[in-house]
Amino acid sequence: MHSTATDLADFADRAAALEQRAIALGAPVQLSLPLLPPTPPASVDHGIELALTFQRVGARDEYLQARELVADLLRPHREREPLEFANALGVLAAALAEADRPDEAVARLQECRTLLAPQAAPEISTERLTADSDALDGLALYARALLDLGGCLGVLGSPEEAVSAHQQALAAFERCAAASLDFEPNVAVTSSRLADMLLEQPGAAEEALSAADRAVGILTARADFAPYREAVLSDLGYAHWLRTRALTRLDRLDDAVAAGRQAVTFLRVAAVSSVPHAWTLVTALELTSDLLANAQEHAEAQALAVEALEAADRTTEPFLQLLALWLHSRRLLDNSTAFGAWEDTRVVELLSAYSTLVENAPDPWLEELAVQLMHLSEHLVNVPRVADAAGVPRWP
Numbered sequence: 001m002h003s004t005a006t007d008l009a010d011f012a013d014r015a016a017a018l019e020q021r022a023i024a025l026g027a028p029v030q031l032s033l034p035l036l037p038p039t040p041p042a043s044v045d046h047g048i049e050l051a052l053t054f055q056r057v058g059a060r061d062e063y064l065q066a067r068e069l070v071a072d073l074l075r076p077h078r079e080r081e082p083l084e085f086a087n088a089l090g091v092l093a094a095a096l097a098e099a100d101r102p103d104e105a106v107a108r109l110q111e112c113r114t115l116l117a118p119q120a121a122p123e124i125s126t127e128r129l130t131a132d133s134d135a136l137d138g139l140a141l142y143a144r145a146l147l148d149l150g151g152c153l154g155v156l157g158s159p160e161e162a163v164s165a166h167q168q169a170l171a172a173f174e175r176c177a178a179a180s181l182d183f184e185p186n187v188a189v190t191s192s193r194l195a196d197m198l199l200e201q202p203g204a205a206e207e208a209l210s211a212a213d214r215a216v217g218i219l220t221a222r223a224d225f226a227p228y229r230e231a232v233l234s235d236l237g238y239a240h241w242l243r244t245r246a247l248t249r250l251d252r253l254d255d256a257v258a259a260g261r262q263a264v265t266f267l268r269v270a271a272v273s274s275v276p277h278a279w280t281l282v283t284a285l286e287l288t289s290d291l292l293a294n295a296q297e298h299a300e301a302q303a304l305a306v307e308a309l310e311a312a313d314r315t316t317e318p319f320l321q322l323l324a325l326w327l328h329s330r331r332l333l334d335n336s337t338a339f340g341a342w343e344d345t346r347v348v349e350l351l352s353a354y355s356t357l358v359e360n361a362p363d364p365w366l367e368e369l370a371v372q373l374m375h376l377s378e379h380l381v382n383v384p385r386v387a388d389a390a391g392v393p394r395w396p
Helices: 005-024 041-057 060-077 082-098 102-120 126-131 133-155 159-179 181-198 205-223 226-249 253-273 275-294 298-313 318-334 338-343 345-360 363-381 386-391
Strands: none
Touching: 005 041, 005 060, 041 060, 060 082, 082 102, 082 133, 102 133, 126 133, 126 159, 133 159, 133 181, 159 181, 181 205, 181 226, 205 226, 226 253, 226 275, 253 275, 275 298, 275 318, 298 318
């Protein structure tokens, strides 16, 4: 299948518009996109370079347009170059998901899955995958498309389909790992994401624990080797945090405390240079602190609450800071000075911050804020400051 003259003219017009936009943003580009039918390697390379230019300067809309151009350039050649086209679709889908357009991302990923299905045929043996790098790359691309598809389906509120996509991705990555140990981290990360999905499903805690255990086992083994250790610490901390959540659901509280301590140990390192890891660290500190408080280990529980405050304060995420303040207030109420806990200036700050945020909170936060305010009211009622409880803002 070849590009028509109309297609090529359209590609050229789109590329020219992107080039002019790049120049307007102060980025050097090579003008006049070369179009070489029927195989357009120079055109594709130029489109990718434009995309990377826009990515570097943070021009998200133009980045998406450039990625769409690359995919459209390759579409007429998808039968001859399926892996290159599938890769372009996957990168475009990731950009669409990041731009909060998950429905469009799902459409691209479903196309990618259909295109690559022959690469995952069960008759393709491990021996062939080991000997044929193209076959292995095709299976890995198929697995990645399923993994990303599962994530987008979860965002769109299709949990059963999301779990199924993750399970298929895991099975495909396991076949890749059987042919090359280089894919073991993919098995671990996919196991973790599956565990996270399963934790949202009623009655799936045992299955979630099994998936998290799988991730921990693989990543722990890799962390024993110095070249891999730093690269796997954040994933290892996340996997332990998933184990903590699953064990808590299963009422295995002693095991959950141990897993929480492990999670915090690894996430402390990862959170130093990453806000997303800081989110995971604060939530891991919160859960572990609550578990320790329930076990009457109040000193350690309080220490983790203080650490959560410090970790949240290093970010510019207001909701994360509020979550840490709320954790701190709970620990103050747990200790022997609970009657004077509400004299603490940070708790006064918490009350004020919640009041302000409820009035201005983005919609995705409102439900969580309502729950936190309800809990805050309950705790205030339990101390001799009932008037304060009456003053806590109520959910409208």
